[in-house]
Amino acid sequence: MAHENSGRTRRETLQYGGAVAAGLGLAGCADFVGQSGEGTPTSGGSYSVTLSPMGTVAFDAVPETVFTVFPQYADMAVSLGHGDAVNAVYVPEMSGTTMNHYYRHLDGVSFDWENLHDPLSDGLSRELLFELDSDVHLADPAWASTQQNWDRGDIEEVETQIGPWFGNFYSGTRASPPEGYxxxxxxxxWELFEGVAGVFDAHERYEALEQVHTDLVDTVQRDLPPEDERPTAVRVSIAGDGESFYTYHLNKPGYWLADTRPLGAVDAFAEEDWGSLWGQVDFETMAEADPDAIFHLWGLTPSRSMSEMRATLRDHPVGSDLTAVQNDRVYAQGMRYQGPIMNLFQIEMGAKQLYPEVFGEWPTYEDGDGYPELPEDEQLFDRQRVADIIDGDI
Known part of the structure; x- marks a missing residue:
């Protein structure tokens, strides 16, 4: 498909240093070529970052305009001090409001989402990408090639005429990528975040935040009760018919589970093989599993109502007898599309919901509350330290 500006040369300040084509597999985590630290390009002003499936991407300058689809990348940009560079994010009100539920606890950190484009409102649009003219597209070209009316030629046109792709989608579920990859x-x-930190030449910020994450996970896992004393749990969203649940595994690989996997809860559906990380079950199947705790995915976002979820369970003849309902252990959860800052808060939230006797009670959540203000001595990571890192005070 031709575009009005399809004859323009590649952007002068950014260069794509590798092919999207398959065959550029990597061993292990992201490889950073020529990294010199916090926001300072190497000699000659260039630096390179290597990540599958793109290969090596070379930059002559830190990107000033950034296209994202899923909010984990917008959260990464905020974490690295470049949130104002983002020009698009999936369902801006839902993503942005949820992100700001967390950010309001970090001095000086916020995300201005109100004028952002929704990259999927009418399907992934080449016209929108050309209109935005972004320095980098934090999205997986393998995933983009599967979208309606997209093919490998469109991927190459975007990368050569606008700016490079940089993202990895299928690690979220460890699903198989499309043919040709x-x-x-x-x-x-956090490996993916390391790659994005390379894009912004902000490796020191990444390392500092990664240490906060390591310390948080160590804090949680050090005090976990023995496995046979841990609660059973499920992560669900209620289906539109009100008679079934979409339910998700807790402890499988994939960065969509980066908040539940460290918590070590017993997945009530661990033995279920849905062919992916999620499946659909009815109330009778839920009653057979009868988990101690129910995590309502999206419950902390403006797109789902916890009061409606609780009412649906309470008013259902089977749901009302669930142990989690009877014991008031139906909890709001955030988004599986989580970046590093979202991940910190969601690990803390889940730890308190699962193990209140160890990490402190989780406050009752009502629609619109946002993430609650916790007493300082019950916080599992240092908010001011995180805010300082985002601000560049490493």
């Missing part, structure tokens, strides 16, 4: 590599959330 046989050497696709998988990363966990």
């Amino acid at each position: 046989d050497d696709y590599e998988y990363y966990d959330l």
